[in-house]
Amino acid sequence: MNDLQQQYRLEEVRKVFGRHQIALDGIDLNVQRGEKLALIGPSGAGKTTLFRLLNCTLRPTTGKLWLDDCDVESLHGKRLRAMRRQIGTIYQQHNLVQRLKVVHNVLAGQLGRWSTPRSLMSLAKPADLGLAHKALEQVGIADKIFERTDELSGGQQQRVAIARVLVQDPEVILADEPVSSVDPTLASTIVRLLIDISESTRKTLIVSLHSVDLALAYFPRVIGISHGSITFDLSPDKISEAMLEGLYAGNDREQPATEAVNEPASPIAYPSIS
Amino acid sequence: MNQPVPSLIHRSPKTLFPYLFTALFLLAFIDSWRRAGIEPMVLFAAKGRGNVWKFLSGMFPPDLSWNFLSLMFRPTLETIQISFLGTLIAVIIGFPLGLLGTHTLMVRGILNEAELQGVPVRRSLRYAIYFLARGVLSLFRSIPEFVWAFMFVRAVGLGPFPGVLAIGVAYGGMLGKVYSEIFEGVNDRPLEALQSLGANKLQIFFYGWFPQALPNFVSYTLYRWECAVRASAILGLVGAGGLGQQIEISMRMFNFNEVLTLLMILFLMVAGVDYLSARVRAML
Numbered sequence: 001m002n003d004l005q006q007q008y009r010l011e012e013v014r015k016v017f018g019r020h021q022i023a024l025d026g027i028d029l030n031v032q033r034g035e036k037l038a039l040i041g042p043s044g045a046g047k048t049t050l051f052r053l054l055n056c057t058l059r060p061t062t063g064k065l066w067l068d069d070c071d072v073e074s075l076h077g078k079r080l081r082a083m084r085r086q087i088g089t090i091y092q093q094h095n096l097v098q099r100l101k102v103v104h105n106v107l108a109g110q111l112g113r114w115s116t117p118r119s120l121m122s123l124a125k126p127a128d129l130g131l132a133h134k135a136l137e138q139v140g141i142a143d144k145i146f147e148r149t150d151e152l153s154g155g156q157q158q159r160v161a162i163a164r165v166l167v168q169d170p171e172v173i174l175a176d177e178p179v180s181s182v183d184p185t186l187a188s189t190i191v192r193l194l195i196d197i198s199e200s201t202r203k204t205l206i207v208s209l210h211s212v213d214l215a216l217a218y219f220p221r222v223i224g225i226s227h228g229s230i231t232f233d234l235s236p237d238k239i240s241e242a243m244l245e246g247l248y249a250g251n252d253r254e255q256p257a258t259e260a261v262n263e264p265a266s267p268i269a270y271p272s273i274s
Numbered sequence: 275m276n277q278p279v280p281s282l283i284h285r286s287p288k289t290l291f292p293y294l295f296t297a298l299f300l301l302a303f304i305d306s307w308r309r310a311g312i313e314p315m316v317l318f319a320a321k322g323r324g325n326v327w328k329f330l331s332g333m334f335p336p337d338l339s340w341n342f343l344s345l346m347f348r349p350t351l352e353t354i355q356i357s358f359l360g361t362l363i364a365v366i367i368g369f370p371l372g373l374l375g376t377h378t379l380m381v382r383g384i385l386n387e388a389e390l391q392g393v394p395v396r397r398s399l400r401y402a403i404y405f406l407a408r409g410v411l412s413l414f415r416s417i418p419e420f421v422w423a424f425m426f427v428r429a430v431g432l433g434p435f436p437g438v439l440a441i442g443v444a445y446g447g448m449l450g451k452v453y454s455e456i457f458e459g460v461n462d463r464p465l466e467a468l469q470s471l472g473a474n475k476l477q478i479f480f481y482g483w484f485p486q487a488l489p490n491f492v493s494y495t496l497y498r499w500e501c502a503v504r505a506s507a508i509l510g511l512v513g514a515g516g517l518g519q520q521i522e523i524s525m526r527m528f529n530f531n532e533v534l535t536l537l538m539i540l541f542l543m544v545a546g547v548d549y550l551s552a553r554v555r556a557m558l
């Protein structure tokens with residue numbers, strides 16, 4: 001095994017809330033550096049909880065989680081924050097500070113590198129306008145830089161969140177249902193944008209998706225999760241309709257995006273990164 | 275399957291609470307009414323009526339002579355100064371204590387899960403600081419401001435300074451408590467996101483917490499300033515300067531027309547602060 005290539009290793013990871021609320025029930029997972037994978041599964045399956053473990057917001061109740069060959073259990077304070085800086089997360093929604101200008105939300109990606117006084121001063125006068133501008137240009141909304149974030153549409157806000165990750169420049173990008181609050185066309189645009197970023201900078205990319213079709217169309221590795229356990233971990237051509245049926249058994253399967261996959265490029269163009 | 279659901283809900287002990295609460299409230303109301311000796315009719319009885327009339331008619335017309343007004347200029351300014359400085363000190367006391375007394379910042383919730391899980395010493399320390407901050411805030415605000423003023427007059431002598439200190443401490447306790455509640459009420463999703471990219475607690479505070487809390491923070495602080503204008507009138511009674519001292523003197527001399535003038539000045543100041551506060555809030 002080439003350990004340098006290993007991004008995540010999870011062994012028998014369980015997360016129990018309170019006494020009985022089992023959110024994750026024994027997850028084993030290996031993720032290589034630069035890999036792109038999608039998580040699918042019904043709501044309540046434990047996807048968000050898994051992301052919170054992967055970005056060190058929560059710790060496993062039992063089991064082991066290694067990140068870059070470092071056991072996260074041993075991390076506290078400064079070293080924990082240094083590790084978090086290497087992981088950029090994009091959330092479903094509501095993850096930006098609505099009352100701040102776009103530029104501050106984007107530059108927040110620098111907080112892990114900035115001292116506290118420096119970050120405070122940046123609120124008065126943006127410390128690195130060029131960087132913010134470049135990141136917003138990459139996601140195609142450079143003209144919104146000085147607008148207040150709550151004046152942007154849902155799709156635009158998601159681009160701001162991606163620009164923040166670009167500024168953060170982490171090793172890993174996690175995206176927890178990044179497109180379930182935008183329309184299908186925009187959804188595939190944003191997913192492709194994430195894949196583009198991951199490929200051009202060799203970042204590990206883990207995305208959970210509401211839409212099975214998006215996952216199967218764009219990702220070389222797809223993991224199905226239900227009831228806190230992994231039910232399959234395969235490349236899309238090996239995933240059968242029966243497996244998907246089983247994954248969503250007893251749940252409504254979200255199916256809005258069938259036509260979106262075949263859609264031509266979105267009207268909003270984005271320059272890719274190189 | 276469909277039918278027993280409501281009855282189940284009614285049987286659960288949790289839903290008894292509203293009834294219990296209502297009963298307790300009614301009991302407390304009836305009991306307080308009796309014990310406080312509330313008899314509305316006394317207000318309208320012959321003796322009461324006479325006194326009320328004497329007081330009210332003595333007030334009119336208010337004393338608007340230049341002679342009196344020019345004498346009141348300094349105390350008015352003094353009241354504004356007392357309330358302003360007092361509120362400023364209250365913010366300086368209440369802000370850090372309010373932060374340390376914020377549950378979601380110090381001990382619980384998504385921002386403390388990873389940091390405090392499996393480190394009991396750190397957790398206990400955090401709880402200790404948290405309870406200490408809440409305790410100090412409770413102490414500061416449970417002692418009425420005029421008692422604080424009374425003590426500070428003994429300590430630093432008569433004049434506006436003890437008034438400033440009294441408002442600073444008592445209002446610091448109130449502001450701190452409300453600040454912590456405002457901070458606890460913000461949406462924690464953006465905070466989680468900031469934490470996940472490696473920001474420390476202070477950075478999370480200034481980028482996530484404070485911007486969200488700002489409108490409530492400002493409007494409650496300005497409301498407290500308005501209260502401080504009024505409170506400084508009471509503090510005057512124990513010798514802490516300002517308009518209050520003038521009201522006390524005029525009352526003692528039965529110069530009710532002067533009292534009315536002073537109350538009008540007070541009203542104008544409160545209305546002025548209110549106006550200012552509305553303007554500031556509209557700006558945010």
Ligand SMILES: Nc1ncnc2c1ncn2[C@@H]1O[C@H](COP(=O)(O)OP(=O)(O)O)[C@@H](O)[C@H]1O
Nearest residue numbers: 017021022023042043044045046047048049050
């Ligand atoms: N903070 C929490 N406290 C208690 N239970 C939780 C918490 N977070 C998630 N859960 C529970 O864990 C399970 C998995 O939730 P989640 O990870 O959000 O699933 P998904 O993202 O796949 O919809 C659900 O049953 C949910 O109710």
Ligand SMILES: [Mg+2]
Nearest residue numbers: 044047048049
């Ligand atoms: Mg979720």
